[in-house]
Amino acid sequence: MAGSAPGAIAATAADPAEAALLLRVLSTFLREDVVGLRTRSTVVERPDGTWLRLADGGDGAALLLPVVEDGFQSRYAARLPLLVRKSHGTDGTDGTDGTDGTDGTDGTDGTDGTDGTDAAELTGCEAVLGALSALADPADRAGFDAFAEECRQTLATMRLHDRTAAEVADALTARYGTDAADWTGLAAGLAHDTLAARLDHPVYPTARGRSALDDDQLRSYAPEFHPRFGLRWLAVPRHALTVRGGAAPLPEHWPSPADLGLAELSGSHLALPVHPLTVGAPLREALRAAGLEGEAVLAGRPYLEAVPTLSMRTVALTADPALHLKLPLATATLGLRNRRTIKPGTLVDGAAGQRLLETVIAREPRFTDTVLLADETVYAHAGHELLAVLCRRYPAGLDHAVILPMAALLSEAPGGRLLIDRLAERFYGGDPVALLDACLTLLFDWQTTLFGYGMALESHQQNVSLVFDRPPDGGTRLRLLLKDNDGPRVNIRRMREALGGDAPDPAAFDDARIFGEDDRAVTDLFTTITLHLCAGAYAFGLARHGRAPLRTLTGLVRDRLAEAVERLGTGPGEPGAVLRAAVLDAHELPVKAMITAGTLLTKERSGAADINKHYTTGPNYLRRVRDPK
Structure with a gap:
């Protein structure tokens, strides 16, 4: 050397x-x-x-x-x-x-x-992992071995992405057109999910890897390849299935057992969709664990065609792109312990979280037309995390809008340019910083308003979609579209003060970790999700791509957040004062420790009550720098 x-x-x-x-x-x-x-x-x-x-x-x-x-x-x-x-x-x-x-x-x-x-x-x-593992406590060596496997899986996926980039870009342009800024409607929005799936996560380094899936399975079912495939269906005894969502909850496309070739079960069973990757050993084990072996019957043929969304386990029906089905998968992403199954309790929490957001919007009418909610009140499960479905229904009236997850903004569009540049050309006079400014203004207004009610959402880049269109009166209209509201954090004292009798009963939620008696968990979630992933990541990302100096972009983030904080009131004890102290002026900020909690350490070793809300600290890039350079 x-x-x-x-x-x-x-x-x-x-x-x-x-x-x-x-x-x-x-x-x-x-x-x-x-x-x-x-x-x-x-x-x-x-x-x-x-x-x-x-x-x-x-x-x-x-x-x-x-x-x-x-x-x-x-x-x-x-x-x-x-x-x-x-x-x-x-x-x-x-x-x-x-x-x-x-x-x-x-x-x-x-x-x-x-x-x-x-x-x-x-x-x-x-x-490198071997050298670092040698310094770890012997009790943690298995976690390092597991992370080494994550790296192997991710590296194989990255190479697959490189080999197929031109092929996928050609397929997307053939189906939706050459300009990604003109991909309108919910069906075309799935193409933006494909672009986002080929981009690295801003925090988790092995996010492209999915445990135990090979290249053929990825090409057949992963969003980065934009495949179409038939759903499998399980006929489940009615007595074993919990269905929530109103008088006629299941969507109109829902098959009967007869549609699946199981007419003899029509009076006794209901159909439950199953992801093709769950069929086989995972499904057999789930049926044994749920006591349904011999009672539930897997239909022999697929029914209804689907396209994967960015989350992979959630699929959109090609016959009805406004209907997404969230289906459990026996795989993991973003950490060994971050399994893609669906615990029945999260379905309860998602519906309750949606009702809470609707309560806030009813009190804050300026968000009625700018913050859209996907309906997540319809679901079914058989008491097992692999035997469940969430029926997510998107709002009507989006046929002429460009819809994309925030995660897609810095992705590469067909032709090689950043998607944010193409969108800026169509909607913001060619200025990507102006587009970011508009996103930050609305995002911070909404999220700080929620904070004023004592609440923060786990609305990261995948769970927040941007909706761009040109209304009849001209100009550009930007809206937020939210989904997956099952993991918030709530200061129940502040919420009761703000909502009075409309405050939710914690008993309406399944996860007791959602509620606390102070602001700490709420500010941690606001900082790590809304600030870092939905704002800071774009300031640093656009600077890295040379769209503006970093100081200008982080200053924009700070200014827009400060304006939103001021609207909350910054007197002693007021929500704005809490956010100013905990976020704008803090010397350090909480930072997700996702590898530590998700793979490297067991929960007993890390002490993580929630692997997605386990933190370390990092510098506050929003603090004013006195150096005028």
């Missing part, structure tokens, strides 16, 4: 896909302080840049990570896709004495912080 340049090493040691993945993994490990990488490291400045040095034992062994100033949820991010492992020699003679090691007299080459004789370069995911 002596005399070599780290940049050259990184360029040749791994293929581009693995190098990109490893950069994200290292940055995430640093942000979440895995094995003390953030809090136990020493900063070492070298001629090529900044390195972090983490002691690896009592004999002078160490790991060195090249880093760069970042600021989005972490002070540093990985600068190169590698770790350097030194086996010994940190006694001040080789330039790694914890100061700067650049006095030119110690025989180092001034590039990587080593003396060129006792260091190993680790440039692949497996090697």
Whole structure:
């Protein structure tokens, strides 16, 4: 390694896909302080840049990570896709004495912080994870092994995406047209889901991976390939099925057992849709666990054609794109423990959450036409997380609107340009920053209003859709479309003060974690979801793409949030004062520790009550910087 340049090493040691993945993994490990990488490291400045040095034992062994100033949820991010492992020699003679090691007299080459004789370069995911796993508590080694498998799955998916990019783009343009900004209506909106599915998650580095699914299964059922497939159906005894949603709850397309070739069961059974990937061993085990083996009957043929949405387990019917069916899958994404099944209690919470949002909108009429809610009050389950369905109905009147999940904004549209640029050309005079400004203004107005009622939503980039159109009176109209409202956090004291007799009874919800007696869980969720994922990620993303300086974009986020906070009132104890102190002016902000809670550590080891709401801390990129540059 002596005399070599780290940049050259990184360029040749791994293929581009693995190098990109490893950069994200290292940055995430640093942000979440895995094995003390953030809090136990020493900063070492070298001629090529900044390195972090983490002691690896009592004999002078160490790991060195090249880093760069970042600021989005972490002070540093990985600068190169590698770790350097030194086996010994940190006694001040080789330039790694914890100061700067650049006095030119110690025989180092001034590039990587080593003396060129006792260091190993680790440039692949497996090697890097192995070195970090060696520093972990033995009780956590299994989690590192599981995450290594996530990396393998993700890398295989990334390579598959690279191989199929042109094929998928051609198929989308053939079906919907050459300009993604002209893909209108709910059916075409699924094409925007396809674009989003090919983009990396802003926080979780292995989000493209899905456990236990091979390339053929992904091509057949994953949203990034925009496939069409037939749904499978299970005839379930009526006595075993819970159905919620009104006098005639099931949609008009719902098949009878006779439609499925099971006419003899028409009087005793109802049909329950099953995702094709759940058919087989997962379904058999679910039926045994639910006591329905021998009573429930799987129809022998598919019925109704579907297209996957961004969440994959949710599919839209091609015959009725306004109807989405959320179906459990026996796979996991965003962490080993983040299974894509559907616990019956979440169906209860989603319907109750929707009713709560409707209550707020009724009191805040300015949102009547700007915040749209998908109806999630119709569902059925047989008491098992693989035997359930949510029937999500989207609002009418969207045929001429462009509808996309926020997650798609920075995706690459067919032709190679960013989707946000194409949308800006159509709706905002070609200015993507103006488009972001409009999104932030409405988003913060809505979410801070909810905070004033004591509530925050888990409305991340996948659960918030943007609806653009041109109303008859001209101009551009932007609306939000919300779904999946089952995981909010509520300060019940503040909500009762705001809603009085209209405040919900916590007993109407299944998950007791939703309700608390103070603002902490609410501000944490507001910050990590609304601020980081739905605002900050776009400020840093647009800056990375060169659309405007980062300082300008983070200033825009702060200004729009500050304006919304002021509307809440900032007197002592008022909601605006709470948000100002906890978000705008806080020295540090909560940051999701998704790998830690989702894969690396068990719940007993991490202490996470909810793996999606487990936090560490990071810098506040909204604080005013006095430096005028």
